[in-house]
Amino acid sequence: MHAQRHQTTRAGQPLPALPYNPALDGLRAVAILLVILSHAHAPLFDGAFYGVDLFFVLSGYLITTLLLQEWQQSGRLDYWRFYRRRLWRLMPALVLFLLAYCIFAPLLWPGMTDMYTDALVSLLYLADYGIAFFDSPDTLLHMWSLSVEEHFYLVWPPLLVLLARVTQPGKLWRPMLALFLLAWAWRVLWVVQGQQFYEIFFRFDTRATGLLAGGLLATLLRERPAWFEALRQRLVHFMWLVLAVPLLMAQAWDDMNAMVWGMTVVECATVVVMLALLERRGAIYEMLSAPALVTLGRLSYGIYLWHYPVVRWLRADLPWPAVVALGLAISTLLAALSYYGLERWALRRRDAAAAPRSRPRKAEGELHLCTRSQG
Template identity: 65%
Template sequence: MSHVHAPMFDGAFLGVDLFFVLSGFLITSLLLKEHQQSGRLDYWRFYKRRFLRLAPALLVFLAAYWLLAPLVWPELDDINQDVVVSALYLADYGIAFFDSPDTLLHMWSLSVEEHFYLVWPPLLVLLLAYTARKQLWRPVLLLVALMFVWRVYWLHTQGQQFYEVFFRFDTRATGMLLGCALAAIAVHRPEWMEALHARQKYLLWTLPILPFAIIGYEWGDAGALLWGITLAELAAVAIIVAVIKQTGLLFEMLSLPALVWLGKMSYGIYLWHYPIVRYLRANLEWPWVVAIGLPLSALLAMLSFYTIERWALGLRDKGESHAKPAHATAPAKYTAA
């Protein structure tokens, strides 16, 4: 809704931080479970799985954009550059420092994720080598605090330049690291997670308040980089704690068939929606952008999922166990990530 420019959804751009926390939690849960079972991490397997999950659909989308963008936006003269920057997962720093890509602005968050995938597994192994397993959450939480301070530092040294802080991996890593810390507790200190889950009702009471606090921020508001992101990340933690045992009202709501299906389509919707919405919002009022843009994005996402994505997922999972790690539980709608 943020990309649609719908009224009262100015702060919806902070919703991506929910995903960052969830991503850090799921990826780290899988990595820690693998390390528990074998005493090591298979980097090649990890990066191959990530590549097959993300790259094929991305390359098809970028190819379609490269062919169609000159017809839709004939005034653009940097289409090739935008495609290359996006394909190399450099959109986060490209936008922050060079304003590229533009009509593929949404590629920044995928680039942030890719940088996380590159940096975190070897760093996790290093932390495990020098930290007792049950204390792993401590240095990870320290990293969360340090990265928050780093974001504040850049925000002030750059004269509160929103773009130069909002889009970069190094200034947006707090959410993913917070999810990593929660995963370390879930896997290595399950009794702690049980205690947190037992108190979930107190955490869930905060959820109705947080959206209103987040919505209060507008695009370009430096306060969103200080506290809006933090509120969104804490909301994500509360949701994960509430659903990790796959019981309770919130879990049942997130497991509704429509939401499960939407989760499967989410990557494709993410890829296709922004250029569609950007074109429509330049010519139509926001209700029409929603009514036309979102169904069209979902249709293209279905086409992507049932062709290239499902084929790539089959390659990814070929010959591998389909067993899910006991502590890497989450609603089914999230497991395709």
């Protein structure tokens, strides 16, 4: 996966690829470990659902960076190329997982009657609103975050182009910041109006802040306004914000504080960590570049797909430490089989379809996002 060719425009001109940063894979590994701890019902990790917010910030940053690169180089976006690449990256692994689920779910849960409906809702990327308002899917509850990201992929490219067209050069960060604040206010509005926690938690329109925070970070790193550069010079002082995240693990499901400020703290802390990782030096970069974490991060999309049914089945009879250990091991094995057996083939097909006729240069690295944002 790390020998990606340059993406190309319709005219065959190569687009720059993002340089590979192993520490970002390490951050994905931390995110997937938090998600598994949450779904295993590990004590002291009730708030580990915040792992998904790490994924959202990463996805928003990487996708927006690629879109801005293309826009600034060619003055346009090739929407078809973008959506085709998303399809080739995400859909093969998802289809394989859902086929396996439809085959084995009746054996694992004999009384289940809605597995095919759950699979269809997941395949159509409707799980976020399906869960929020119709309690479907149930045994594929984790599909909601994939739906959130897919909706972002659909609406963000044309919206980003619109913002770029109507904004002065170097000032795109202003409407991006406004969008982030509006998205936060929109979520808080539903809290104030008394809507149920799960009706807010799962929806794209109320969970867009993480994706927009990542997009804002990508924009600031390209435009580099003076105030942002001044803050970057004082980044060490903002690392204290990261220490607040472990304290949020005590926030349980139904705690509306998570909606009002908890998610915002995690999103801002993730931005701070990413700024440190993008420097490619320092203790945090070295820690998250550990080979074991990088390997988990590379497989994080597949692990995320497979982990929930596995963990749900294991936790019925096993204590939580065994659920975490076995759930991670089994999910990683299945993700590796999916990746090396199917996904790498799909990535080759994707890149071959986009390659120019002349021999392409090798890129320094490849974007592969976890959900996921992955690829």
